Amino acid sequence: MFDHVVFGVRDFAASKAFYLNALAPLGLKIVQENALGVEMSADGKSSLCLFQTAEKPAHLHLAFVAETRDQVNDFHRAALTAGGTDNGAPGLRPLYHAHYYAAFVLDPDGHNIEVVCHHPDA
Template sequence: MFDHVVFGVSDYAASKAFFLKALEPLGIEVVHERPDGIELSSDGKVSLCLLQTEEKPAHLHLAFVAESRQQVEAFHRAALAAGGKDHGAPGLRPHYHANYYAAFVIDPDGHNIEVVCHRPEA
């Protein structure tokens, strides 16, 4: 839905490590890196950019699409292993719709990171 999203992080090294490990199950990898920032993508087009900043950014909610419920679960495990804090274990959220299967974690800067699969269970 978007071309790219850029947001500031207070500890670039910690955020880089967190996002690389947490989003690895989704096939997201480094597209470009410079000393104070990184661009991540799974398709080489749409990207997520993290930049070191001293500003206090408002909390952000980022939701990534998963192709399967297993990817949602793998993201949750990887994100917790990378130092994320649980903010909603993998599971159905039927108040959104019948097949909304998602997991939520809080990243090193307090941002709410979600991975969601909209498909029925295989």
């Protein structure tokens, strides 16, 4: 549970496009954009914020909740189309729990982006 996550990216335009397209299946949209960066949200309660930086960003693992396994599959396809690199195809990860269905993609800065559904297949 978080209110917002903020991190720097090397190529602001590429990263903004990546997140908007890769997380569109979860409903992510721009809330505001200004000289400081961009704030995006799917639910109006928590935000993902990006800003341009010249520093080499530390690697992150960000996991987003999906309500359905179809959203996980859609994320994976959208993220690859948006320029992400496959880091784990959609599928069950029983190591975590019996219904842990997730996909992993590396973003333009190499961050490990996950979308996970915790519900049994409908």
